Amino acid sequence: MTPTRRRALLALAALPATLPTTGRAQTGARPPGQLIIPFAAGASADGVGRLIGAGLGPRIERNLVADNRPGAGGTLGLTLLARAPADGSVLGIGATGAVVINPHTPDATPFDPLAQLAPLARVAEIPLVLVAGAASGLRNLPDVIARAKAEPNGLSFGTTGTNSAQHLAIVTLARTTRSNLVHIPYRGSAPAVTDVLAGNLPLACVDLTSAQAHIQAGTLAAIGLTGGRRAQLAPDIPTIAEGGVPGFSVTAWMGLFGPAALPEAMRQRISRAVGEIVAEPDAQRGLLALATEPDFLGHAEFARFLSAESARWRDLLGTLGRTE
Incomplete structure (x- = not known):
């Protein structure tokens, strides 16, 4: 974890559980609301949730109480959100895996996020990067593709786990x-990066923040970002699309959701408020310090994005073997 990110997490963790609102809200006798964060306190996603909640409370005139509900890869908190009153008093943070990937896996629960939740706004993108170890001799995407085609047993890559966004990004690359490219699942980015640094693994696809210090030190080679654009956090790293696979784009993201029956007028109001927050320079700096990229989509556009992403991962996962 970089010192900048550590300071950002500590600052956000210091925010009170009840995120402050304006005097108008406090005197309006409106009961406190709840912001479900389905990740552990202190994680980047927790910081993003608290940052958005701190700005949103005054705009919707309701105190928002941060409520960390980690479990089941972010799904546990979202199932609670789906059963909450659809009056704007309970909102929640959701991310790629729980919303558009997990529902299509073989052991998926009956929970259907797109049917049971109301997308309100995409907030941030989480940059993912394919990296190679210094001893691998791989320096760019053509190197990787050529080696993967030439090796009889393929070329191994590590990720945070099977069916993670990182895993599916490289499966998509391999098919394209x-x-x-042969998947080796790890329990998180750090152990995968450790094995690449040690020369035990040629490649890994991880979140940028786990690899950036090593890229800057020259001990890891950045092959390419999986998203469709370069990251503000590391503008010198090309995308995979720039590296020779036109149109390639696989993103990880975080967004704000409510229960499915949330009225349209309330969806619009909350979406506009989140757009104002993400546009603020202080909020943008805060998101970047948390190793995420400010990336707002309003509620209607976010819903279309989620529908397309869900269909994409449903189709891919439907063709994967358990060992791919």
Whole structure:
């Protein structure tokens, strides 16, 4: 964890559980609301949730109480959100895996996020990067593709786990380029990066913040970002699309959700408020310090994005073997 990110997490963790609102809200006798954060306190997603909640409370005239509900890869908190009153008093943070990937996995629960939740706004993108170890001899995407096609047993890559956004990004790359990239799941980005640094693994796809210090030190080579654009956090790193796979884009993100029956007028109001927050320079600096990129989509556009992403991962996961 970088010192900047550590300071940001400590500052956000110091925010009170009840996120302050304006005097008008406090005197209006409106009961406190709840912001469900389905991740552990102190994680980047917790910081993003608290940052958005701190700005949103005054705009919707309701105190928002941060409520961390980690579990089931972010799904546990969202199932609670789906059963909450649809009056704007309970909102929640959701991320890629729980919303558009997990529902299509073989062991998925009956929970259907797109049917049971109301998308309100996309808030941030989480940059993912494919990296190679210094001893691997891999320096760019053509190197990776050529080696993966030439090796009889393929070229191994590590990720945070099976069916993570990182895993599916490289599966998509392998299929697009018809190269043999073999998945090795790890329990998080840090151990995968450790094995690449040690020369035990040639490649890993991880969140940028886990690899950036090593990229800057020259001990990891940045092959490419999986998203469709370069990251503000590391503008010198090209995208995979720039590296030779036009149109390639796989993103990880975080957004704000409510219960499915939330009225349209309330969806619009909350979406506009989040757009104002993400546009503020202080909020943008805060999101960047948490190793995320400010990336707002309003509620209607976010819903269309989620529908397309869900269909994309449903189709891909439907064709995967358990060992791919």
